[in-house]
Amino acid sequence: MKNKNKKGLYLPVDAKINDVIDLTPDVKLYKLRKPQSFFYSPGQFVMASIWGAGEVPISITSTSEIHQDIELCIRKAGFVTSALHRLNPGDSIGIRGPLGNRFPFEDAYGKDVLFIAGGIGIAPLRSLINLVIEKRKNFGKIALIYGSKTPTEVLFMPETQNWKENGIDLTLTIDVECKEWECSFGLVTEHINRQSISFESGYAFICGPHVMINAAMHDLSLLGMPAENIITTIEAHMKCGVGKCGHCYSDGRYVCTDGPVFSYAEIREFGMASP
Amino acid sequence: MKKISTVCPYCGCGCGLYVHVEKDIITGVSPVRNHPVNKGSLCVKGWNCFEFVQHPGRLKYPLIKKDGVFKKSSWDEALDWTAENLLKVKEKFGPDSIGMLSSAKCTNEENFLMMKFSRAVVGTNNIDHCARLCHSSTVGGLAKAFGSGAMTNSIDEIDSSRVLFVIGSNTTEQHPMIGMHMLDAVDRGATLIVADPRKTQIAEFAKIHLRHRCGTDVALLNGMMNVIINEGLVDLDFVRRRTENFDDFEKIVMRYPLDIAEKITGVPAVDIRRVARIYATEKRSMLFYSMGITQHITGVDNVRSCANLVMLTAHIGLPMTGLNPLRGQNNVQGACDMGALPDVYSGYQKVTDKKARKKFESAWGAKLPSVPGRTLTEMFDAAGGEIRAMYIMGENPVISDPDASHVTEAIKKLDFLVVQDIFMSDTAELASVVLPAVTFAEKDGTFTNTERRVQKLKKAIRPVCGAMPDWRIISELSKRMGYEMEYGATHEIMEEAALLTPSYGGILHHRLNNFGLQWPCPGIDHSGTTFMHRKAFTKGMGSFIPIDFVPPAEPVDGDYPFILTTGRISFHYHTGTMCRRTSTLEREEPDCFVEINPADAESLGIKTHDRLSVSSRRGEIVVNASVTDRTPEGIVFIPFHFREAAVNLITNPALDPTAKIPEYKVCAVNIAPVVPKPDEEGKFFSRRENR
Amino acid sequence: MKDEFVLSKTNLPYWLRQLRKKADLIGPLRSLNGDIIFSSIVNIHEMILDCPASIPSPKEFLFPQKEEMYKFSQKGVNTLNDNGKRIIFGVRSCDISAIALLDRFYGGLLEDDFYMSRRRNTCFISIACNNPDPTCFCSGLGTGPALKTGFDLQFTDLGDRYLVQAGSREGLRMINGFMHLFLLPEKADRDDQYEVLLSSQSIFEKRITLENVRQKILAGKVPDSFWESVASRCFECGGCVYECPLCTCFNVIDWKEKDNKGTRMRLWDTCMFKGFTKMAGNVLPAGKKIMRTKRWYFHKLLYYPEQFGRFGCVGCGRCTITCPGRIDIATIANKLD
Structure with a gap:
């Protein structure tokens, strides 16, 4: 896991929300346009970030071999996730990653x-x-x-x-x-x-x-x-x-x-x- | 990178710290290593005291409320409007229709000016501040007994004392750096005795922990003194040479033999006897008390009982021997010293004293009122009636005063309310005009800590754009009300205060560089006083005052079976205006909670984190349960920092008859579990999953 | 060795003045109340030259208590890397050892750009300690009173002159161009240096071997009741972490102003707080004080050696000074050893 982002370790990149699906009253599925050179495996996560609210770790629920988008499944549990829940298709989420290891x-x-x-x-x-x-x-x-x-x-x-x-x-x-x-x-x-x-x-x-x-x-x-x-x-x-x-x-x-x-x-x- | 030596803005310890500044941005703080109080340590609030200073929520321009909405305004407009309205009220209803609340968070200079403004400009003695709610019983009680209501000793004497008797103070959490000295003393072999219904951290280090019932302090102390008299442990020489009225006092104390004391307090008689013997026989005994003693309808009685105890055993007038009220706010001692009280000028010179009044009148060139004014609690009672306008500087009575809904109602009845603060507090929301003031890091001045140490505060950064130091605001306002106040800098105000205040006579800014001076400091060649009442009490002879036990105002009954006691927690400070804007502190304790004993919790079927409704005859709040044996059976504890669950909505506004301090420490409540509303479900989802 | 020199004390102010033209010169000053504080030097002659101990540690120049990271607005995001050049004079050897470890922690594959941009622009001139404090115990850890490697420039006070050792290219660069001030050392200089260090070693009051403590913990000979008694004295002030030259934890917060403008910043954070590990829904993985005290000590005593091959302590003694509960690492080690 190399730090490819030359701009900085903590700087998120914007990913546009292509779609939002309500899964349950407090869980939403976000489909994000995949940034360039974003390669991930099952088990890895991203830091999802909203400027002004903060960052939270969210595991990736999509599979890169199958899905076009990066899919994040977010439950409203705190300040940042509540802010994420207010976003709509067309808005952007800052993401950093993929981070962490993967399922062996x-x-x-x-x-x-x-x-x-x-x-x-x-x-x-x-x-x-x-x-x-x-x-x-x-x-x-x-x-x-x-x-x-x-x-x-x-x-x-x-x-x-x-x-x-x-x-x-x-x-x-x-x-x-x-x-x-x-x-x-x-x-x-x-x-x-x-x-x-x-x-x-x-x-x-x-x-x-x-x-x-x-x-x-x-x-x-x-x-x-x-x-x-x-x-x-x-x-x-x-x-x-x-x-x-x-x-x-x-x-x-x-x-x-x-x-x-x-x-x-x-x-x-x-x-x-x-x- | 600059480091500016200044004083912590939180509690009465008055710890020295450096504010680190780079390009006018505060990048951190660090403790002063040589400081006699904190000696290179800080508590969590001190370490994080810089964060709120440059918080984006700071008030940056004056606000005038027009048609119920705040409108941004210029300083000139706001000051003119304020002056105009205050004058209007004064003209129509007389000067005593205006009430002033000064602030224990502001500097001595600002409190002095506020009191000058109130008395010389407005012409009323209606000036008070939050000391009414914490140590007014000390100021009144000890004035009667000794002639001076302040800590008699210094904090760095604690290390070498032999007995520490702490009653009604959660020292390690509320005055952490004093707690540090106490632990040091214990490590060096001192005996620590704690009297507190709750098992606080300091109580864990006590040799004897007396868990008396809330509000039975007089009975406990009388019981102890009964033992001391009966066992011949009284220092008769001292009683004869330096005190008066012993005989009357003795008669009352004799009514409290151990079995009666045990029955009232719930403390085993053997423990009372042991404590009395230890306290009386060891010579270097220091007594500490705080809100647990003062915030009762018997607050003054409690304080006087403590005074009786130290005089009985001659534990006063020497180093490491004395009576030490631990003052709460960083400058509550100073605000009292500077006369932000309805009945005294600076230095506790009575407004009814003709000579004193004459002195101030000639210094200020104004006629001053001679009748003592209203206290803080009385001002709110008279709001809308005899009080028509108020000027509140740096206080948040909507959260801090008992029966808060009553205060809100009272404020709404005012014709005009000026609030001067650093953030939009709950009180400021109700104001007619809000004036943005600055924090400790943006102004000069002095704070007086609990050990009477007057220390210099130094400006570290420029004020955030648009805000003005309180002392400038007051002098600008005064000018607009037709009374010139020409001060170039704060040291000029201190000079004037020193001139008019005997105990501050030698306290001038240029003398305060090396950790300040401890008053009484009567002259320019005086080096301050580390311990008080040496050889004689301030008033001459110390007075024994006979005190009978009076139970708390609101006993428990079938409808309200629990005693509620309130207090602080180490991560927060008072109404949270500053600390709840500090991320680290807010993260630690974001929610209000009620501490309840496991036995009570079991009988009510309550677990930690359950939502509970706590109700009294005055209101109801909903808080999270915290099941812990820190709190004894039958008693629950709620911290008062949280506006969303303001415990002062339910506390009892019953007042001490002389000091007018409310009984925060005892009221009767009922507790019932609350079923969470559907929209709250998600919040507790993961926790309930963890079964 | 070629990179050893002698600098007369008379020439020190001149040399520092020249260096200051290109960088912010930070050094120890005595404040009005007698404390030693590191801050920007206005008058070079006011600097305290006998290597005094300071609170806090110089990590604040590389990783400040509050550091603004990004400014954001509708228009975009600005990274606020601090590129200011700094020369920090008079740092003790223990702190230089700590910075070497911080470099490894923040550097590497996942490089912390905020730390590194400050680090690359900061040079340290350290002074071998000839007056260790009663709280110091670096001699037992090999992190002082003088270092063999790892410094930029190391000074040893020889009375009227300094023996100057250059340990890095940055160090040499500070001397280059001023060779007329720096003489080559003679045998007498080396003899004096040896004596200074020998006498410094004899001043230490604390002899602490953390390895013994580590072995004891690993062997399971330290019961929880011991840690319970340690935790009961914790005031939860966070001072140990804030003062520690090796503690690296931080919190990230966003300050939002009007119009979606704002700042993302990081602040020192402390594992001594229960909220440090708090998860969604108020789950507290380290709800008890004992868990947090153990966490800090075990990190320093067990896991640092595993990860970096050195203890997470350089013996600077700052926690001894700052801990209000007197449960600092030296006291604990003394109790266990």
Whole structure:
């Protein structure tokens, strides 16, 4: 990851918003025109910036092999994301990146793959899921457990059906039972051992709330999955995204430059405890 | 790159710091290493005190409200209009229809001018400032007992004391640099005793922590003095030689044997006895108190009880031995010294004293009113009636005063309101005219810290465009009201103040370069006073004053079963005009919270971060819960910095009968969980996900 | 060695005056209240030449507490790199060692352009310490009282003259053109230098071996109860971080004025604050004080050695002076060692 932007490490480049899609009441999908020489892989993120509001790290949810635009999935959670939510097609977002490392998906060639997503955690995984479908024959069985709190909070619902048709064993679940829901119920962790993948040799890619990640990683390792094969992406407070500001630093590692993708083995070694 | 030595604008510690300036932009601050108070340290507010100075939200031009909307105006227009309206009110309703609020955030010179403006130009004694809300009980209480209401000792004496008795002060958070000296003393073997219902940080280092019920300080102190008298620990020589009225006092104290004190305070009798023995037997004992003592309807009583205790044991009049009220604002001591009070001129010379009045009249060439004016709280009560106009300099009573909605209503009833501030505060929003003033970094002057140290403030940068130092605004206004005030610079004002104020007699700018001087400093050859009441009290003999216990104004009952006590947190300062515009401080504590004991929380089914409604007979606010055993059962604590959840909407405006200080520290409230509204759901989404 | 010279003290003001024509000369001054402060020098003769300790560290000239990064408006964005030339005279060896580490941190592949533009335009003239303070402990860390490499120009005070060592091309450049002032050292000069450094070593009051502390922590011999007692004394002032010549964390904030104009700036930030790691929805990964105290000490004592092969401490003793709770690195190390 070299600093190609000669103009400066912290200077964002403008990316025009081509389209905005409301996914849920508080989550929007932004499609941005890709700046020149912007090459990214699943798992990487950008610093999205609005002058006058600030910068936040946002993981890229599109796949460069498939999508023309850079797609960012943004939940309204704070000051900057609220400002981002006020933008419309034609406006620009400043972006810096791509930043961070990527999912080591080549390691999983020939193996079964399990995706576990919770809530907005589907966003970084979507980038990888679409890539895996693109390279379907390189992988063994593929399964996805995607949990949400309520039916209205499920993101990319039409796309999940598309994934299903492309041979992904899909488990959509919501936390609490309710009538208008036809899929599964319960926490994602309750569905892990029902998957028909090989836990001993397979790979898992996990993203979601910290508690869910921790529980899922723990359960998978109990089911016999090697810690190196359990891969997650960590969320942290960041100001720079390039290993300088120190906010995401934890026990000798920077989430922004050493991560955000870490294996369970690394997380245990460095004690990168989640809150 | 220049570094200008100046004084921190936050609390009464008066820490020395350098402001770093490059091309007229402040690039940082650093502590003064040799300063007797902070010795190379600063607290988090001090380290970040530069950020608000050049904040884009600063007021940059005067604003005049026309048809309910603020319009930008020129200085001439705004000053003319202000003068014209004040004169109109004065003519129609008399000078006593105008009220002045001076500011403990402004310099001594500005407070002196404000008081001169009020008395000589407007012709009223209706001048007060926020000391009414923090230490008016100290000023009144100690004046009666000793003749002078200020810290008797110096901060750097603390290190070498043997006993520190801290009552009603969260020192490490509120006066961090004094807390530092206290910890140093403890490290050197001193015994620390803390009396505070809350388990504050300083209490963790206490040998004995007395968690008495809120508002029972008199009973606790009387209980202690009862032990001291009964066990023969009284310093009889001192009582005989230097005090009066011991016998009356003794009779009252005898009514508080330990079992009664225990019953009222909830503190085990053994603890009271232990504390009394430790405090009385060790000779270098310092007593510290703060808002926990003063902000009660019995504020003056509490202060006098403290005074009784130190006189009983002769713990006064020596280095490292004394009674030390910790003043809150950076210059609240100075604002009081400079006479920004309704009943005294500078140096606590009474307006009713003919001789003093004569002196000021001849110096100022004006007839001065002889009847003491209204206090801050009384001004708001009379607003719209006998008070028709107000001039508020650098204060934000809408947030800081008790029963805030009452204050807002009162202000709306005024014919004319002038607010002079650095930011658009909640009070300024209601003003008829807003005059932009400057911060500590843009003007010269002096601040007096809590240990009576008068220190020089130095201008580090040019004022942000359009703003003017308060002292210039006052003199311009005065000129337009027909009274010439010709001051070329602030040292001329200080010279005049020194001339008229015996305790400031030798305090002149050119003498203040080396960390200032501590008053009393009567003459140009005097080197200041590090500890007070040596050999004799200011008023001669110290007076014992018999004090009976009076319970707080608002007891808990079935509808309002919790005691609410208010206070500050280390990251914020008062109404947040400055600190909440400082990114680091605001990030640490962006939301108001209520501290509640785990046992109470469990019985109400409350978890940390839950939204709670806290209501009293006067109003309701919604805040986040913070479940912690810092606060004892039955008591809840809310900081008062947050305008969006202003705790002073619910506090009790009951006043101390003499000092008129409101009872911020005790009121009865009810607590109930609030169901978040749908639009708030998202905000708490991720947290609830974490189960 | 060719890059060693002798400069008579008589000639120092002249030389500095010439240097000042091309750069802002910053050096130690005694303020009215007795403190030593580094600021722009107006009168060269007022400079304090015996290498005094200063608060804060000279990192403020490379990475100021508040640094404006960008000005933005409707029209576009301006980068505000500081290109002003500075010569900083009288810096101590510990601080020079710290700057060498900062260079590695901010430089490299991901180069911080704001730091580097200041760095490239700043030259340091350091003075070997002959009067270490009671709080100093650089001798145990190899970061002082004098350095062998890593400096631009290093002066050693020999009484009536300085022994001057040039350690970089920038250093030599400051001497070039003034060779008539700089003599070649003789044996007596070297003997004097040796004696000065020897006597300086003997002044140190603190002998601290951070390696012992590191080993103890790595071996799990420091219980959480110890860190709990450390954390209980923390005032959360952030002073340790603000004063540390090696602490690099910053926060970025935007100030918006009218018409979408504004400034993006960075401010020193502190991992001692719970809000430092706060995430969306008020999640506090380091909500307890003990987590933050441990984080700071572990970073300095364990992870710096891993990442840079040196401790994240140069023994300057500033945290000892500034910490109101007396839980600075020297006190902690003394307790653990």
